[in-house]
Amino acid sequence: MGFNNWNAFGCDVNETLIKETADALVSTGLANAGYRYVNIDDCWSLRDRGSDGRLVPDPVKFPSGIKGVADYVHTKGLRLGIYGDAGTKTCAGYPGSLGHEIVDAQTWADWGVDYLKYDNCNNQSDGTREDFVRRYTAMRHALDRTGRPIVYAMCEWGQSQPWEWAASIADLWRTGGDIGDNWPSLRSIIAQNATLAPFASKGHWNDPDMMEIGNGGMTGIEYRTHMSMWAVMAAPLLIGTDVRTASPETLAILGNRDIIAIDQDRLGIQGAIVSDDGGLMVLDKPLANGDHAIALYNSTDALATVGVPASATGLRRADAYRLQDVWTGEVRQAKNTIAAAVPAHGTVVYRVRPQHNAITVPPAVTVGAAMATVVPGPDGATLTTTVTNHGLGTIRDVRVAATAPAGWTVTASSSTTRRSLATNASLQTTWQIRAPEGTPAGHYPITVTATYRWGTRHRTATASSELVSTVVTAPADGRRHLSSVSPVRSTNARGPVEPDQSNGGDAPGDGALITVAGRLYTRGLGTTAPSEILYYLGGRCATLVTDVGVDDESVSTLPSTFTVYADDVAVAASGDVRSGEAPRTLTADLTGATWLRLVTAGSGAAPDGTTINNHTDWAAPVLTCGTAGPADPVLPTEQTVFSFETGTDDFTIANTADGGSVVQSEAFHTDGTHGLQVTTPSGGNWFGRTLATPLDLSGRTRLKFDVRTAATGTSGEIAVQIGDSFTWCQGGRWAWTNPNSSRTVTADFAELGCSGDVAMNPADIRAVWVFLNGGEVYIDNVRAE
Template sequence: MRRLIAAAAATLTLLCTGAAAVVAGPAAPAAAVENGLARTPPMGFNNWNAFGCDVTEQLIKDVADLFVSSGLQAVGYEYVNIDDCWALKERDPETGRLVPDPVKFPSGIAGVAGYVHAKGLKLGLYADAGTRTCAGYPGSLGHEDLDARTFAEWQIDYLKYDNCYNESDGSQADYLRRYTAMGQALTRTGRPIVYSICEWGTSQPWTWAADVGNLWRTTGDISDNWSSVRSIIATNAPLYPYAGPGHWNDPDMLEVGNGGMTATEYRTHMSMWAMMAAPLIIGTDLRGASAETMDILTNSEIIAVDQDPLGVQATVVSDSGGLMVLDKPLADGQRAIALYNSTDTVATVSVPATETGLRRAPAYRLQDLWTGAVTQARTTIEAAVPAHGTVVFKVRPSTPHARTAPAVTVGGTASTLIPAPAGAGTLATVATHRGPGTLRDVRVDIAAPPGWTVTATSPARTRSLVTDASLATAWDIGVPEGATAGRYPFTVTATYRWGDGRVSATSTELAATLVTAPVDGRRHLSTITPFGSVNGQGPVENDRSNGGPAAEDGNLITIGDAVYTRGLGVSAPSEIRYYLGGRCTRLTADVGIDVEDGTGASARFVVYADDTAVATVTAAPGAPVALDADVTGAAWLRLVMTGEPGGEAVHGDWAVPVLTCGEAGPADPVQPVERVLFSFEDGTDEWTIANADGGGSVASTSLFHTDGGQALLARAPVNGNWFGRTLSEPLDLGDGQVLKVDLRTTGAGSSGEIAVQVGDDLSWCQGGQWTWTGAGGSRTITRALDEISCPAGVTLDRDRVRGVWVFLNGGGDVYLDALRVG
């Protein structure tokens, strides 16, 4: 749990979070705790993601009723779990026992358990391995036996055991001690209670927790956004050696249906949790869930993969360039094969069947677990997977079957486009036959958006395709005059005959990006979509250094002692191309070698207006060099960086590149405009810690800064704390859409969250969690104000913000600067 709740108008309580998990190399897993429970991953509901502290007896009863009436129980969901805030703030003074809040739970927890059990379901409860829970209610540290007996008397079936206010020294030995104490206490009660260890992956629980509990969190808390899900998959997927019946890696609860992701992303969320043999704990308000949400949550084929009695977490077969293949053996002898695409464009993901656990066979039967389609492949399992999508096949060896359709993949790429009259672009498609036998009369067609034209410039038909052969076609795209910038869909369909003359078709949607000339004004170049780019290592990075081969793996751009929040991180040889349409006049930037480079090499930075070099700078490691280029009237802008001979991989930066277009002048503000709220130039700007007994401190520092010459040094305790202040006068965020803050860590990375207080009663609103790893890493944390949620009945009034807080976790020094709104 990470979200913090206001205990009273001016009292802040601690957010429960953890440092990002550091993945250890595979090792022999410990023996599972012998309680006979959770032989398959638990399935159920938890109120926290959707309701936070707003949990009541009626809500839990409503969920239990819905489990039965909606079919959730029928497909395997059984645990209805109560999270934090169910108790009174103090224990019973005579017995020392935890006391259910009589307003929220008039029947008591035991009464709710009776209601849930009568439905054939089970009840879960929340406690904490510290002196207090994350929302400030009594913790169980030092009360393990009493609390375990209480839970057993109430007929609890599942315990989520959190990690706030833990008084820990941060050692793995302490984590093992605290979590073992409750595990043994539960065992002594004699009641079967599933034990869920929630310490956020801080102490690498996969290396020890199988002897203690039934499941353990491997990461910080999930958020309802793609970045969070992608990050958690990357951390949890490699931990497959540690999971098995009765002991599971837990990448946190499901966000399906909470509104922050697309249906494609939610299907990936569900698919990858199933492949990773993760607990499936619903975290949405089921009372208003859409039909689409329920369809995802009740997909019996995907659930069967998760609940397979063999109890094996999928092996990562391959993981490269944002594409991952997972292979999970099933008890009936089949395999579940997931083709996962974390990138932002459609991609063809494939794996030879012999590289999975499948035995060699004349053919393989593929059942798509989302569409239900059944096809047969000859040697390769493949699909065109949409951006952020996952295709899951159930696969078994077979012999070619005359009535089973062949597997055909249709993929492709689209170039970046510009508008008419110069408007044109290209699109390349590939239709590949992966099934047995021969396809006949193969034809590829494209459905374009209204007003667009698509013309084949190479053959779009072929009389036949044998197994593993492809039909590649090039197309010219005509862009209609007046088309606006954006992404446009093109549906590519391959039609073909197979078998005894049957006709089938396979379709894929590609998206082409249209760029237009920049509008009037001065803009950071990192906010303008380039026409195209090539880069020596990995992608060109926006507002961070190049880092390495993966996307978004760099830090804040740093040249010499200067740290920049805007710019382009590149690796030689590099070229970035922009369409200007003759509308722009000037480009300014600081250029240089990023401090991450370490090669000692120099690099040459050249700006081209059309084909003319209008600015050239050679930069050595050290201070940045200013560059000023006249691009008046140019249709095209090119930024080229090359390294010295033998130093081609040098990492460089185009820092704060500002493009001036139209009638804009040097005095016009640079868009997008951001307003700095706290810059710490005069000290700590009265920032402090929210929880005096939670540890941590603040001080002024000049060792890191992105705005001015000073920043805030926050010494974060292992358990984390909130850093910020309550304001004497309301702060007006105006029409701002995002909050930003620049961070640099000294340890392994950062987990955190942003919160604000609003109104005269200082109501607490929070959200927008983040997690990243990497010693000494730095980032600009950007979180939409829409990601911040308030308690029931409270509105986030952006004109009356009365407090701003940042949660920092994991121990060690964290440098923080330029909290701003934009």
């Protein structure tokens, strides 16, 4: 348990941050709750080793050196962690430890380091498991040789299935790629790590990565799921947000002693999957005092009742069971089913044990609800609610009510009461929900509450759930890129449907530019077959025109198919399409259709029995609605700033002393026939230029450019200078792109932080810059949207 700076700060790490974080861990009570390690990630050293071959802390970032910081952290009763890499360079281009294991381990030990995160970039590997074992074992031996106890955290991203071999080498090992501060990333990591319970044991942990709780990309429900599932999976708890400024809600999640106790239980058992069906998962984690932690996890996008028979868990048989909700503290009893109505993306964790004299404890009652999408107006939508008594004993005078937002109408069309409900009996009620005309598209809460009496004293109790309803409205007039229209729902064989890039894998944003038979597209929808995407049209749209094809990422010979449905009628179909074949153009007549559905198929079994899912692309899909005609511009429109069609557009280097060069090139282009080849120095540089006249981008919201990387990838950022003082405004992200791939790097104007508290002004841009590193890099089409 502890802290790592990377998720919140990236390379922006320094002595002040680490010391102030140590102070904050103590002052907030998090240290007392168990968060003891303060871990420094990448970018802490100089770019070159010292004359003695040792790593050198950056004297600007760490004027006291790492030893001075370690000494300070130790005075707080805490421990210090450091970052290294099992390659020639770290992921950010600083010296790696491959071939320097003994001297680096001793250096860290001499400084008083207590924890090592050991990464996997620039590893010079042949890709075999034997190489991974050799490289990571070399550091294990080097750490042992120092005689200092140092926690060893392998970070090879799960590439060689370390859970199968790393227990004799490391204390913990990463089981997948880097986490992102978004729901699709969290969901995919849970799905991967939860299956690995058999490989964890006391002192040897599956590591699903550092936590994102508090960084702002997810909801409170999703962050509680993050903490809940990490705890039940017996994962390391490494805070990845700024503890110094964390909100009360963030501190309450991170500091929940009950959930921490489950994570840190001395048995050290990772919770095992009891059931996993349709996005609803139940995990069971035995605890040292005989209790079991039961996690009821809902990865779907709707409220769902998640449950499991007690007999399917490791709980011993009993007449009833005591359920303590570790987030609310509420205690209930259940006869033979452990269940809860769990919100979308939510998790309920119960600490469960047999309950004696159960009738003295309130029964567990779930309130489930399901509802179709809502179209504003008189038709409305049907809501179905289900109240179920899971407790031992009958509940009486059961009543259910539903509450919608102000201005909505809620009308019951079946009974809302029941005189009694025995154990496992339910009251189901149907309602008609209507949203007024003009209600904007979005998500709206509907609360369902059941009241009832229980026990011999006929005490009154309530149970409630919140359903998030979806209001849909038809697209406005115009021709628009379909990737800019929000779907009602989507399903995909792997990860999320990706707007304007291919579907690279499980994590969001892990794809490249859509590429079909060598043709690049900056607009489209990347999917992995089988997939389905649903849009509400409301009878207002006329046509969809789109290219389709199997992305060049797919290497299988399996065919894929693309079908466009208007309501339930197929109005355009591709037939079989294979990898390497030129894109095909589909034109679909959508006249009068309420719903648009895009479906791809194309999966099969490989010779080794594994499943192959083709990467299927809807490339440059354009939807025409209302009064729009073929001559109208496609929205959102883009304004080219630099095209590189006639040369380098006078691109230069911001920090000339650091080096780099630019030249026009035909090797990569997404607009026209030319782009720019950039040779970057070690550590990177800013490339761009001061403009001859100020650029007015009023009405635009973001800047973008397309990039193709070489073998080491690049980190893409965007900056502008504004006003007479040429104030520098820079994107705050370290947007790492994959090696040997292409993608679009985007920075919203709202994300550009300006020096001196100056406000970003898109109307007065004096210079535009892009940050690149990684050797030879190609860019094109710097533009505003």
